[in-house]
Amino acid sequence: DTQYEFILTDKPADGVALITLNRPKALNALSSPLFKELNAALARFDEDDTVGAMVITGSERAFAAGADIKEMKDKTYADVYSNKFIENWGEIARLRKPVIAAVSGYALGGGCELALMCDIILASPTATFGQPEISIGVIPGGGGTQRLARVIGKSRTMELTLTGRNVSADEAAAWGMVSRVVPPEEGTVVEAAVKLAGTIASKSRIAVQAGKDAVNAAYEGTLAEGLVTERRIFHGLFATQDQKEGMAAFAEKRKPVWKHQ
Numbered sequence: 001d002t003q004y005e006f007i008l009t010d011k012p013a014d015g016v017a018l019i020t021l022n023r024p025k026a027l028n029a030l031s032s033p034l035f036k037e038l039n040a041a042l043a044r045f046d047e048d049d050t051v052g053a054m055v056i057t058g059s060e061r062a063f064a065a066g067a068d069i070k071e072m073k074d075k076t077y078a079d080v081y082s083n084k085f086i087e088n089w090g091e092i093a094r095l096r097k098p099v100i101a102a103v104s105g106y107a108l109g110g111g112c113e114l115a116l117m118c119d120i121i122l123a124s125p126t127a128t129f130g131q132p133e134i135s136i137g138v139i140p141g142g143g144g145t146q147r148l149a150r151v152i153g154k155s156r157t158m159e160l161t162l163t164g165r166n167v168s169a170d171e172a173a174a175w176g177m178v179s180r181v182v183p184p185e186e187g188t189v190v191e192a193a194v195k196l197a198g199t200i201a202s203k204s205r206i207a208v209q210a211g212k213d214a215v216n217a218a219y220e221g222t223l224a225e226g227l228v229t230e231r232r233i234f235h236g237l238f239a240t241q242d243q244k245e246g247m248a249a250f251a252e253k254r255k256p257v258w259k260h261q
């Protein structure tokens with residue numbers, strides 16, 4: 001895609017958009033210009049009716065080795081505070097469509113946080129996660145302490161945040177940080193993520209969006225609030241054509257034809 005300098009975009013399968021972080025020499029360090037392009041591409045695909053799910057990946061060596069330390073090193077408190085540095089990097093978490101992180105190699109610091117902002121994380125056996133910020137005199141700033149604590153608990157999050165040690169793909173899977181490690185015989189982690197995205201894209205878009213909203217309610221609020229939210233969204237889907245079609249197709253023993261409304 002000629003309109004971007006630091007990412008590549010593609011539509012590798014029906015209903016699937018793929019964004020590849022492309023600063024290989026810097027191990028995909030997340031600079032402001034890179035994130036601007038990433039947000040723009042994600043927003044474009046979120047609006048694109050031919051896309052049902054998105055995949056973000058990096059290179060084999062690095063998903064992303066963190067925010068760009070060389071860009072950050074001379075910034076002052078006034079710079080980062082008044083310019084709301086990295087605030088709009090969280091826009092990924094507000095997209096309507098599901099985003100899958102396909103992680104190979106280093107997912108460190110902001111790279112780990114970027115993966116955690118996605119809805120599903122698939123890991124290659126080489127994936128390495130960590131929040132090494134403590135070793136450069138700071139702490140995670142893109143949700144690492146918050147999202148990790150919800151996903152892997154306080155004790156593990158404290159250990160990672162306070163020591164900066166890395167976690168292997170298998171350990172991340174055992175902790176529930178990633179949905180699974182893709183074994184080599186299944187192909188690359190990107191291929192597996194594109195396949196998974198294709199499966200999601202083959203469902204009713206409106207039901208998928210509702211499912212994402214409902215799961216996010218579990219992640220963000222209390223159980224009581226979440227149960228109410230889920231039931232309201234479930235009830236709401238009875239106003240859609242896809243609920244009528246999906247249930248009619250089941251009763252008639254045929255495949256549903258989604259209208260996505």
Ligand code: CO8
Pocket residue numbers: 025026027029030065066067068069070086089106108109110111113114132133136139140141142143
């Ligand atoms: N920033 C800038 N450049 C980087 C970064 C980075 N985070 N990581 C790697 N690079 C560059 C290196 O400087 C090097 O460039 P050059 O060839 O010009 O010297 C090139 O990438 C290759 O890296 P290495 O030579 O270091 O490769 P190694 O295989 O020896 O080591 C490591 C790989 C272990 C990943 C190592 O590069 C490393 O430790 N990187 C830094 C990891 C880190 O500390 N990350 C956290 C950064 S702070 C942060 O992310 C704050 C988050 C803010 C919120 C973001 C929300 C999304």
